[in-house]
Amino acid sequence: MGKKNIDTVVAGHICLDVIPEFINGRRTHIEEIFKPGRLINIGDVAISTGGPVSNTGLALHRLGIKVEFIGKIGHDPFGSIILEKLEEIVATNGMRVVEGENTSYTIVIAPPGIDRIFLHNPGANDTFSYNDINFDLVGKAKLFHLGYPPLMRCLYENHGDQLAKIYRRAKELGTITSLDVSLPDPNSSSGRIDWNIILKNVLPYVDIFLPSAEELLYMLEKKEFFKWLEALEDNDLLAQFEGEDLTRLSEKVLELGVKIAAIKCGYRGFYIRTAKKSMLSKASYALHADLDNWSNRELWAPAYHVSEIVSATGSGDSAIAGFLAAYLRGNTIEMALKYACTVGAQNLQALDAVSGICSWKKTTVQIEENRKRDSLDIKAQHWEFDKEGEVWKGPNDRK
Numbered sequence: 001m002g003k004k005n006i007d008t009v010v011a012g013h014i015c016l017d018v019i020p021e022f023i024n025g026r027r028t029h030i031e032e033i034f035k036p037g038r039l040i041n042i043g044d045v046a047i048s049t050g051g052p053v054s055n056t057g058l059a060l061h062r063l064g065i066k067v068e069f070i071g072k073i074g075h076d077p078f079g080s081i082i083l084e085k086l087e088e089i090v091a092t093n094g095m096r097v098v099e100g101e102n103t104s105y106t107i108v109i110a111p112p113g114i115d116r117i118f119l120h121n122p123g124a125n126d127t128f129s130y131n132d133i134n135f136d137l138v139g140k141a142k143l144f145h146l147g148y149p150p151l152m153r154c155l156y157e158n159h160g161d162q163l164a165k166i167y168r169r170a171k172e173l174g175t176i177t178s179l180d181v182s183l184p185d186p187n188s189s190s191g192r193i194d195w196n197i198i199l200k201n202v203l204p205y206v207d208i209f210l211p212s213a214e215e216l217l218y219m220l221e222k223k224e225f226f227k228w229l230e231a232l233e234d235n236d237l238l239a240q241f242e243g244e245d246l247t248r249l250s251e252k253v254l255e256l257g258v259k260i261a262a263i264k265c266g267y268r269g270f271y272i273r274t275a276k277k278s279m280l281s282k283a284s285y286a287l288h289a290d291l292d293n294w295s296n297r298e299l300w301a302p303a304y305h306v307s308e309i310v311s312a313t314g315s316g317d318s319a320i321a322g323f324l325a326a327y328l329r330g331n332t333i334e335m336a337l338k339y340a341c342t343v344g345a346q347n348l349q350a351l352d353a354v355s356g357i358c359s360w361k362k363t364t365v366q367i368e369e370n371r372k373r374d375s376l377d378i379k380a381q382h383w384e385f386d387k388e389g390e391v392w393k394g395p396n397d398r399k
Contacts, residue, residue, distance in 0.1 A: 150181055
């Protein structure tokens, strides 16, 4: 095992985000904005790198973490813009530029007060595979993080064989492994496959699993996901999750071998469930904190209040960066949740996914200011709110 002189390698999906600014006031329904034949006046446009390689990777860099990127782009104008923007900040040793393939791009429709719509072309992400990973970099990293395999065809085809192969090799190199996913489009090939099978193949090699609540429900309990959707009147699936739901879902991923199940809950905060101490000790290279503090925990932290949300593009990726940065720095699990929620809130105050993220020092100051939290009322049995720690403790929290 070589010297671990890189904090994190962030791999997976990368694209160019084009984000127009909506200036005509707050609306509650997308139909109020988009009508056939209508001209819509918009403001400035933000053009930025997108996807978890950029969103999580650059946020980690802003938080003082040494990061290397691994992604795949085409030899085209969009690819040149991505490389130029990344090279202004960090080295791009792990980026592959491929002739004959198109760079992925996304048009982000994000009116204030309305959930985002993404017009996405996967481009070279669809052919990203084991052979595109620079394992020399992975072997030098304390932590390997990959994001959005549901948007990367080669990684979900054949029951996730390529994805499992990547994570198996990363573990062989003595690297902590972390995985983020995205919500599959039910009408796409990604949405029609059985993600239960893929997770069973991949999660035994994943130490930290960071899905959203909706993503996890879709992947593990697809029939239940659509049952919930059919019963909704306002499309707010997040509001339906209770403590017992996250307990049940996290139990399933821990049984598959995950050491830390960290579930993003959007405006409802950040949930975490951890394995026993003997399991965590197998993934402790990058964890300098007290394993007693991290083991056998079940917590749900409310989100920090943001009075005016500019855009939620990449907010989950930013929360992941806050969490992983705290993990790598050896913070307590309670502080890691605070960093996750704080960096997620920073993201909401900028049009793009990265420019709102602050330094580690400034983020720490924001946490110390004890900012207002949004309301989180958990009605499930055996959940208790810890006022001092500003966190809900679940039935499986040994403390």
